[in-house]
Amino acid sequence: MRVAVVSESFLPTVNGVTTSVARVLEHLQRRGHEALVIAPAAGSPSEYAGAAVHEVPAVLYRRFPVGIPTPLVHRTLADFAPDVVHAASPFLLGAHAIGEASRLGIPSVAVFQTDVAGYARRNRLSAAEGFAWRVVNLVHDKADLTLAPSSAAMSDLAAAGVQRLARWGRGVDLDGYHPRTRFEPEVAQLRRSWAPNDELIVGYVGRLAPEKQVEAFSALRGVPGIRIVIVGGGPSESSVRRALAGxxxxxxxxLHGRELARAYAAFDVFAHTGTEETFGQTIQEAQASGTPVIAPRSGGPIDLIEHGVSGLLTDPDDPRSLARAVTALTGDAGRRARLGEAGRRSVLGRTWESFGDQLLSHYESVGARGPVLTRALRKVDVD
Structure with a gap:
């Protein structure tokens, strides 16, 4: 199978979309499929996991490269003649690619990963939120299939009028993120540097951006015996630093690779603050590490956490709910251990390999054609 992956984000930009695309490309390579990537210009590598990377012009928005639709997309797709187009978190570039795929007679799968209406909702802009969902509907309506990562995302998309929906989650590296990492000497060293007086370490991993609402950690001000560790960077860093000053x-x-795995292992508690997550990949990574998790009862975390069993869900409308959850775990090591163990069990089986094979099945469900027929159609289009 030949797969053209069109992504609104790719390396060196690191976020959930990039990570998911990278895992998809690695799986396609393992299964012997041929892939190509089209992404905004950001200094990407020329290839990744055997897939050639084609960059298109981009403009920066909040330090984030946004791809601009260009005739290069049509030419690249026509020359590659894919059996299916995979549009990752489609916006301008992805919407253009889906349209070009339709014109070329190539089936397309759109992967919903970013809550574009969340900003409007968070800022109580009801008219803007309605417009945002109309844009989402317009983009995804042209795809043969839209894949949603969670039940909440499925419901939101259906309510917005998006049809041809299916569920596709995300895998997690169960070996890289593992409870045994906690016993590495580097982790003990981290804990000593972060919590010299053996305080409870409450950690966060992710982008520092408005939609992540990391400023919500200010609700922990005054909670005794804790240290907060923020792993990540982004446009909201100065705002977060101001909110948590003192x-x-x-x-x-x-942090990446082993450094990130050791950070998860060094946390006593992992807390996620964003209420607009379509999935929550860092929650899975913390669970795989055996670290107890706290997250709002909103969006993707609802599917990932069974409250009181594999983590704690907080009230997204009550800023003090986070403080109460952290306080409940501060002096109860046994409960933390039980939540961490149950969290690990909850992600067993959620490998990237299993979700990669599910994705291949979704490609086939939209009628991904064999390369001979696709190339014949391409030849007719070019001629």
């Missing part, structure tokens, strides 16, 4: 907090900047 609190016992460490900012590490972005």
């Amino acid at each position: 609190m016992p907090v460490t900012f590490t900047g972005p």
Whole structure:
């Protein structure tokens, strides 16, 4: 199978969309499929997991490269003659690619990953929220299938009028993120540096952006015996630093690979603050690490956390709910251990391999054609 992956984000930009695309490309390579990537110009590598990477012109918005529709997309798709177009979190570039795929007679799968209406909802802009969902409907309506990562996202998309929906979650690296990492000497060293007086470490991993609402950690001001560790960077860093000024907090900047795995292992509690997550990949990574998790009862976390069993869900409308959840775990090591163990069990089986195979099935469900027929159609189009 030949798969053209059109992504609104790719390396070196690191976020949930990029990570998901990277795992998809790695799986396609493992299964012997051929792939190509079209992404906004950001200094991407020329290839990844055997897939050639084609950049299109982009403009920066909040330090984020936004791809601009260009005839290069049509030419690239026509030359590659894919069996299916995979549009990751489609916006301007993805919507253009879906349209070009339709004109070329190529089936397309759109992966919903970003709550574009969330900003409007968070800022109580009801008219803008309605417009945002109309844009989402317009973009996804042209795709042969839209994949949603959670039940909440499925409901939102259906309410917005998006049809041809299916569920597709995300895998997690169960070996890279593992409870045994906690016993590595580097983790003990991290804990000593972050919590020299053996305080409870409450950690966050993710982008520092308005939609992540990391400023909500200010609700922990005055909670005794804790240290906050913020792993990540982004346009809201100065705002987060102001909100948490005077609190016992460490900012590490972005971490990757083993450094990130050790950070999860060093946390006593992982807390997520955003109420607009369509999925919540960092929640899965913390659960795989055996670290107890706290997240709002909103969006993707609802599917990932069974309250009181594999984590704690907080009230998204009550800022103090986070403080109450952290306080409940501060002096109860046994409960933290039980939640961490149950969280680990809850993600067993959620490998990228299993979700990658599910994705291939979704490609086939939209009638991804064999390369001979697709190339014949391309030849007719070019001639």
